[in-house]
Amino acid sequence: MTERETKNEWTGIKGRLFAWHLDNPVMRSFENLLFGNPMPVFLSEVSGLIKGDETVLDIGAGTGRFSLAMAERLSTGKVICLDISEVMLEYIGRKAEKLGLRDRIQILNADASSTGLNDASVDIAISNNVLHELSSPDMVLSEVKRVLKPGGHVIITDFRDNFMGRIVSHHGKNSHGPFRISEMESILTKKDFTDLKIRPIRNSLIGIARK
Numbered sequence: 001m002t003e004r005e006t007k008n009e010w011t012g013i014k015g016r017l018f019a020w021h022l023d024n025p026v027m028r029s030f031e032n033l034l035f036g037n038p039m040p041v042f043l044s045e046v047s048g049l050i051k052g053d054e055t056v057l058d059i060g061a062g063t064g065r066f067s068l069a070m071a072e073r074l075s076t077g078k079v080i081c082l083d084i085s086e087v088m089l090e091y092i093g094r095k096a097e098k099l100g101l102r103d104r105i106q107i108l109n110a111d112a113s114s115t116g117l118n119d120a121s122v123d124i125a126i127s128n129n130v131l132h133e134l135s136s137p138d139m140v141l142s143e144v145k146r147v148l149k150p151g152g153h154v155i156i157t158d159f160r161d162n163f164m165g166r167i168v169s170h171h172g173k174n175s176h177g178p179f180r181i182s183e184m185e186s187i188l189t190k191k192d193f194t195d196l197k198i199r200p201i202r203n204s205l206i207g208i209a210r211k
Contacts, residue, residue, distance in 0.1 A: 037201070038128070038157040038204055039066075039069065041199075041206055042069075042126075042128075042155060042157060043069065045155060045206070046070070046073075046155065047073075049124060050070075050073050050074070052073070052075035052076060052077055053075065053077045054074065054077040054123035055080065055121065055123050055124075056070050056074070056078070056079045056080065056122070056124045056126065057079075057082060057122045057124070057125045057144075057147065058070070058080065058081050058126050058127075058128075059082055059112045059130055059140065060082065060084075060112060060127060060128070060129075060130030060133075061081035061082060061088065061089070061092060062088050062092075062130075063091050063092065063095070064081060064091070064095050065128070066126055067092060067105060068092070068095060068096060068105075070124075070126070071101045071104040071105055072099075074104050077104070077123075078105060078106050079104060079105045079106070080105075080106045080108050080117070081106065081108065082108045082109075082110055082112060082115060083108075083109065084109065084110070084111060084112075086109055089107045089108075089109055092105065092107065093107060112130070112134075112143065113136070113139040113142075113143050115143055118147070120146075120147070120148065120149045120150065120152075121147055121149070122147045122148050122149065122152060123148075123149055123153075124152060124153050125144045125147070125153070125155070126155045126156075127144075127154075127155075127156045128157045128158075129157060129158055129159065129204075130158070131156065131158050131176065131179070132158050132159050132175065132176055132178055132179065133175050133176075134175065135174045135176065136176075137176050138190075141154075141187060141188070141191050142191065145193070145211060148211040150211060152210070152211045153208060153211075154188075154193065154207075154208070154211070155208050156184070156206065156207045156208075157204060157205070157207075158178065158179055158204065158205060159178035159179070159203065159204055159205075160178055160179065160181070160200060160203050161178040161179055161180045162178070162203060164203040166178055168203075179205060181198050181200060181205055184198050184205060184207045185198050185207070188209045193211060194210050194211075195208075195210040196208070196209045
């Protein structure tokens with residue numbers, strides 16, 4: 001899927017419907033049943049990385065499920081919520097205000113492959129169910145590598161390349177689609193990330209690596 005196609009999918013009325021769907025507790029429970037819930041595993045992995053003053057980049061932040069969970073664990077740090085959809089970013093802003101977390105998030109309306117952030121300015125980069133939508137996840141990971149500080153971490157959750165993963169992650173012929181565990185390992189290795197840990201979570205996977 002091209003950047004233009006992805007942006008069109010998450011804007012206007014369609015974007016608002018997707019936002020409702022992503023944040024609806026009933027739909028979330030159903031999806032967790034089918035694909036496994038990556039959040040507990042994700043939080044377990046980041047717990048040892050967080051001191052409270054980190055800069056975290058959430059790539060394709062959506063409705064802020066992972067962004068706000070990270071913001072709650074920060075004291076003087078911040079989460080940069082990056083998305084190409086203004087609808088999603090407005091949604092995150094409203095939620096953050098309600099939770100008293102607005103001062104810990106930074107809204108960034110930008111392309112994930114060209115963030116505009118400074119080199120080596122981010123401690124942790126996270127991505128939840130985003131890379132499968134893109135035609136070139138490789139370009140996004142190059143950008144992640146650029147903005148991460150030396151020793152910084154990237155944490156990716158996405159759909160596995162199996163029957164169920166292929167059904168739910170279909171976004172057109174130009175999208176990458178779900179990932180095999182070996183493929184995710186290969187992509188991260190080619191970008192010279194180290195300390196790789198990739199594991200399945202039912203029909204999803206989580207990958208952690210260090211720059």
